[in-house]
Amino acid sequence: xxxxxxxxxxxxxxxxxxxxxxxxxxxxxxxxxxxxxxxxxxxxxxxxxxxxxxxxxxxxxxxxxxxxxxxxxxxxxxxxxxxxxxxxxxxxxxxxxxxxxxxxxxxxxxxxxxxxxxxxxxxxxxxxxxxxxxxxxxxxxxxxxxxxxxxxxxxxxxxxxxxxxxxxxxxxxxxxxxxxxxxxxxxxxxxxxxxxxxxxxxxxxxxxxxxxxxxxxxxxxxxxxxxxxxxxxxxxxxxxxxxx
Numbered sequence: 001x002x003x004x005x006x007x008x009x010x011x012x013x014x015x016x017x018x019x020x021x022x023x024x025x026x027x028x029x030x031x032x033x034x035x036x037x038x039x040x041x042x043x044x045x046x047x048x049x050x051x052x053x054x055x056x057x058x059x060x061x062x063x064x065x066x067x068x069x070x071x072x073x074x075x076x077x078x079x080x081x082x083x084x085x086x087x088x089x090x091x092x093x094x095x096x097x098x099x100x101x102x103x104x105x106x107x108x109x110x111x112x113x114x115x116x117x118x119x120x121x122x123x124x125x126x127x128x129x130x131x132x133x134x135x136x137x138x139x140x141x142x143x144x145x146x147x148x149x150x151x152x153x154x155x156x157x158x159x160x161x162x163x164x165x166x167x168x169x170x171x172x173x174x175x176x177x178x179x180x181x182x183x184x185x186x187x188x189x190x191x192x193x194x195x196x197x198x199x200x201x202x203x204x205x206x207x208x209x210x211x212x213x214x215x216x217x218x219x220x221x222x223x224x225x226x227x228x229x230x231x232x233x234x235x236x237x238x239x240x241x242x243x244x
Contacts, residue, residue, distance in 0.1 A: 046091050054078055054088055055097060059109055066115065068105040114147035120154040122174065125197040144176070149237065153179040156240075157190055157199060164188070164199060166216040173241040175199060177234035185211070188236040193227050199236065200225065 057077045061069040069077065075085040093100040098107045121138040142156070159173045167188060169175060177190045185204040190197065191213060200213035203224070211230060215222035 046088060050078070050080070051088060051092055051095075051097065054085070054092065055107075058098065058105070058107060062107075062109050062113065066113075066117075068110060071103075114145050116146040117143040118146050118149060118154060119143050120156055120176070122156040122158060124158045124160060149176060149178070155179065155234070157197070159199060162220065163215040163217050163222050164201075166218055167201065169199065169236075169239055170241060173239050175236050176238040176240070178237050179234045181232055183232050183235050189213070189232050190234045190236065192231040192233060193225060194229065197233075198225070202232070 054074060057074060058069060061073065061077070071085050071089065072082055074089070075082040078085065080088075089098065089100040089105070092098045098105065100106075119141055120143075121141050123137045123139060125137055139158070144154075155177050157175045157177055159169050159175055160171055162171060169188075175188075175190075183189045183202050185202055187202055188199065189202045190199055191202075192198075193213070198213065200215055202211060203214045204211050205226075208226075210226065210228075213225040213227075213230060215224065
């Protein structure tokens, strides 16, 4: 059979296609589209720029809040609806950009985060005495990641003076102290001497067979502290200083 070659209109409003007459009749010509491959339609509907924006918001939120954001917080932070945020999180999970399942959100940052913090008081003197007196000596309480300080009980001394500048401890620096009543020669210790607090390096005099506290400031040549009543309260493990 020869295929139809064209169409012509007659004077009555009818038209013919190669001899076939259509007089004011409705003709439905089906249009068949090639189907999308599996998942192709969903992927096309997601905006890559929005996914990148959501990913960046999640990262920044984790670093500032030390936890993952909720779907509602993501929606508000990015400026989209909660439903849209949920759908995008599911798509990002499918693409392995994040892990999101049953409301649990994780990414590469959370996998490397140390969530455990330890509280410690900041004081200009060694907190001692009754619990009530110790609280009175405290300027404020701060929290530090356990991964930075390890196990133990801690307090922070605000250094005052220049007796330990050669050890890298300047006036105003914050020195993290692990509470312990014993120390080894060579360690920088927080100690009580004659009722006062001091931060010095513990040394041992072989000739006199006794311990002493050694300042570290060659320019000032401070005298070492020999005292039979030296009471070790802790060992310095970390120094925090301002570079401004």
